[in-house]
């Protein structure tokens with residue numbers, strides 16, 4: 001796209017996207033949502049970031065996921081998003097679901113991390129300012145805090161909603177027992193939990209042991225993060241580690257050592273199954289994640305438009321034969337070298 005041209009959203013953007021409800025809540029999300037953890041920071045190309053965001057919206061992706069410290073530097077992904085919002089997406093604010101979170105390291109001292117009311121409320125105010133927003137759609141507790149009573153953290157989420165700074169609340173990285181504790185408190189506050197954001201992919205199946213059951217039983221939507229295992233479950237690393245990839249760049253959250261021999265063997269075997277289904281490996285991995293009944297959406301990252309488009313192609317085939325799932329289980333359990 002021409003970086004100087006004024007933006008107008010495509011008229012057909014809602015024609016093909018099969019939106020899903022967040023558990024038993026009224027809000028619907030696209031089955032694939034875009035996360036701004038990486039590729040949208042102050043160190044990244046603003047033109048590329050804008051192009052990916054606008055292409056996503058044109059293709060029916062209405063949900064954009066942020067956190068206070070996405071960047072680098074911390075906060076800069078919210079600044080990038082706020083600029084695109086002001087310049088291009090402001091007329092569409094009511095068509096967007098924007099989330100942010102607080103819970104990890106953000107600023108120095110005892111009030112810039114974890115789960116106190118002090119931190120969560122100050123952080124939300126900062127996020128709103130960086131994005132130029134009056135409210136976000138979803139505010140998350142980014143992780144459980146063993147040293148703050150769950151009633152305080154959930155009370156802060158409630159305060160965010162009652163004060164009009166967020167429409168809905170969610171939790172992230174809470175295990176099944178911690179989730180039940182949080183839901184019990186939210187119930188006493190008469191505040192539904194919209195979403196639980198968990199790490200889930202073919203390479204990270206922990207949520208299958210209790211968490212999904214808890215979400216189903218309580219009508220909470222699931223939203224999976226890193227469904228492509230940060231790019232490992234794509235064609236990115238089939239041959240080598242490209243210099244411009246997440247694993248190829250120094251200091252990133254994925255290191256060359258994460259691509260073990262066992263992973264490489266699994267990736268190659270999974271790529272064959274994908275090819276037999278007429279899908280890319282990324283499409284197979286996303287469809288597999290979305291097969292869980294509680295799963296409202298999977299949160300993808302993308303460093304270029306082509307990846308976004310490839311990933312959205314997953315929605316053309318989300319169905320699995322039992323034999324395919326069994327074959328995938330077989331590949332994923334042959335991982336003793338990991």
Ligand SMILES: NC(=O)c1ccc[n+]([C@@H]2O[C@H](COP(=O)([O-])OP(=O)(O)OC[C@H]3O[C@@H](n4cnc5c(N)ncnc54)[C@H](OP(=O)(O)O)[C@@H]3O)[C@@H](O)[C@H]2O)c1
Pocket residue numbers: 034035036037038039065066142172173197224225226227228229230231232234235236244245246247282299300301302303304306307308310311
């Ligand atoms: N709640 C939490 O604690 C938490 C934690 C982590 C993430 N998240 C959320 O989840 C979002 C997604 O996380 P993620 O970025 O790790 O997700 P991911 O989708 O597993 O990985 C994204 C990366 O995979 C590569 N990729 C994506 N599509 C591709 C394709 N079709 N072909 C080849 N390579 C492809 C790109 O890497 P290259 O850069 O190498 O091109 C891209 O940056 C985040 O932005 C954030 O919103 C939340």
